[in-house]
Amino acid sequence: AGARARYVDRCPKSYQAFQEALSVMPGGNTRTVLFHEPYPFRAATGEGSWLIDADGNRLLNLLGEYTAGLFGHDHPEIQLAIRTALQGGINLGAHHSIESKFAQLLVSRFPALEKVRFTNSGTEATLMALTAARAHTGRDKILVFEGGYHGGVFLFKPDISTNAPFSWEVCPFNDVKAAVTAIRSLGPELAAVMVEPMLGSGGCVPARPDFLAALRRESDAAGCLLIFDEVMTSRLGEEGGQGLYGIFPDLMTVGKWIGGGMSFGAFGGRAEVMDLFDPRRPDAIAHAGTFNNNVLTMHAGVAALGRIYTAKHAFRFNAWGDKIRERLNQTAIDLEIPFQISGLGSLMCLHPGAGPIENYRDVMRRDDRLRELVFLDLLEEGYYIARRGFIALSLTLTQQEIDRFVDAFRRVLERRSDLL
Ligand code: PLP
Numbered sequence: 202a203g204a205r206a207r208y209v210d211r212c213p214k215s216y217q218a219f220q221e222a223l224s225v226m227p228g229g230n231t232r233t234v235l236f237h238e239p240y241p242f243r244a245a246t247g248e249g250s251w252l253i254d255a256d257g258n259r260l261l262n263l264l265g266e267y268t269a270g271l272f273g274h275d276h277p278e279i280q281l282a283i284r285t286a287l288q289g290g291i292n293l294g295a296h297h298s299i300e301s302k303f304a305q306l307l308v309s310r311f312p313a314l315e316k317v318r319f320t321n322s323g324t325e326a327t328l329m330a331l332t333a334a335r336a337h338t339g340r341d342k343i344l345v346f347e348g349g350y351h352g353g354v355f356l357f358k359p360d361i362s363t364n365a366p367f368s369w370e371v372c373p374f375n376d377v378k379a380a381v382t383a384i385r386s387l388g389p390e391l392a393a394v395m396v397e398p399m400l401g402s403g404g405c406v407p408a409r410p411d412f413l414a415a416l417r418r419e420s421d422a423a424g425c426l427l428i429f430d431e432v433m434t435s436r437l438g439e440e441g442g443q444g445l446y447g448i449f450p451d452l453m454t455v456g457k458w459i460g461g462g463m464s465f466g467a468f469g470g471r472a473e474v475m476d477l478f479d480p481r482r483p484d485a486i487a488h489a490g491t492f493n494n495n496v497l498t499m500h501a502g503v504a505a506l507g508r509i510y511t512a513k514h515a516f517r518f519n520a521w522g523d524k525i526r527e528r529l530n531q532t533a534i535d536l537e538i539p540f541q542i543s544g545l546g547s548l549m550c551l552h553p554g555a556g557p558i559e560n561y562r563d564v565m566r567r568d569d570r571l572r573e574l575v576f577l578d579l580l581e582e583g584y585y586i587a588r589r590g591f592i593a594l595s596l597t598l599t600q601q602e603i604d605r606f607v608d609a610f611r612r613v614l615e616r617r618s619d620l621l
Pocket residue numbers: 267321322323324325327350351352353397401402430431432433456457465466
């Protein structure tokens with residue numbers, strides 16, 4: 202209650218803006234994940250790694266637009282790329298050369314990608330990858346894992362009306378035995394196994410190498426396709442999650458940062474599967490989308506992937522992230538407070554409590570009210586993370602900013618030591 206009262210006090214203009222939004226948007230909201238009690242602050246502008254809210258508070262942005270904001274708020278090369286795109290004309294409604302350049306960059310970065318197609322979001326990319334797998338195999342069922350997030354229409358729950366009506370089978374994440382049993386028993390009905398190499402939104406839980414290896418082996422044996430959703434993990438290491446594990450899927454999806462912060466998604470993989478979309482085929486699968494090859498995203502993506510976040514850069518940046526995560530964990534150990542930070546490289550998640558975090562059930566066992574308290578305390582300290590503890594580092598963050606964040610994190614743990 203104290204943290205909330207101070208929050209209300211600190212953000213009166215955000216509160217007013219929230220009240221105004223309530224009359225025209227349900228809950229004053231257009232992205233559920235951004236809502237938090239007592240009301241979400243309103244961002245006015247972004248500069249580098251900083252957000253300035255409607256009340257003039259400066260917040261260090263550690264949420265990084267859920268991984269899409271890798272480049273910070275005003276990266277000069279991204280801005281230049283977008284200006285260049287604008288000068289060449291908006292909405293060409295035709296193929297243009299920059300899109301194939303972007304496709305080449307993607308194909309040369311990720312070993313699993315032989316051919317690729319663009320979408321507007323990670324959600325659509327997943328939808329199309331699943332469609333490709335179903336068409337290629339002539340089968341219907343899709344195996345996914347608890348805590349996997351593949352977009353807002355994939356909730357795997359029969360009673361939720363926004364759930365895409367695929368024939369889902371759900372297994373616990375990182376449970377080799379359960380996955381092997383499921384794949385073997387579904388066998389000839391299974392079109393695809395879809396997995397994130399690290400649960401992202403599900404709490405930054407890295408896959409066990411033997412889990413991914415089992416999915417690869419069993420998918421081959423069952424004749425279904427293995428899909429890696431790398432919308433988040435593509436930023437980890439030189440070749441994304443697949444490179445870190447040395448395990449390569451038949452199809453993969455990407456999104457978020459690869460579009461340089463513009464709306465983006467792409468799916469691709471083995472040429473023989475992707476060629477199902479070749480319009481020269483009489484039986485081609487149609488794949489539409491007015492903005493699939495929009496010039497703003499294509500130009501920003503070429504700058505993002507080709508010039509800024511190169512494979513070498515990705516390696517260094519994620520090694521830095523590993524160090525930051527270790528420091529945060531060490532802070533909790535030094536204070537003897539049961540609190541953990543899970544993740545890989547530049548992506549991490551805060552979890553109050555003790556015990557291993559190997560799957561989504563372990564994440565859900567932790568107290569979400571304490572997660573939210575830490576979130577509000579960090580907001581008060583001037584740090585913006587996801588309400589559920591998720592952090593995605595951006596390239597504009599400096600060591601000094603991170604040092605200050607680690608200090609703030611220590612203060613929050615100390616302040617809440619009686620509750621944590
Ligand atoms: N897949 C993963 C792993 C994601 O994390 C997300 C978004 O958070 C998506 C897919 C959906 O992407 P988008 O929000 O661009 O539709």
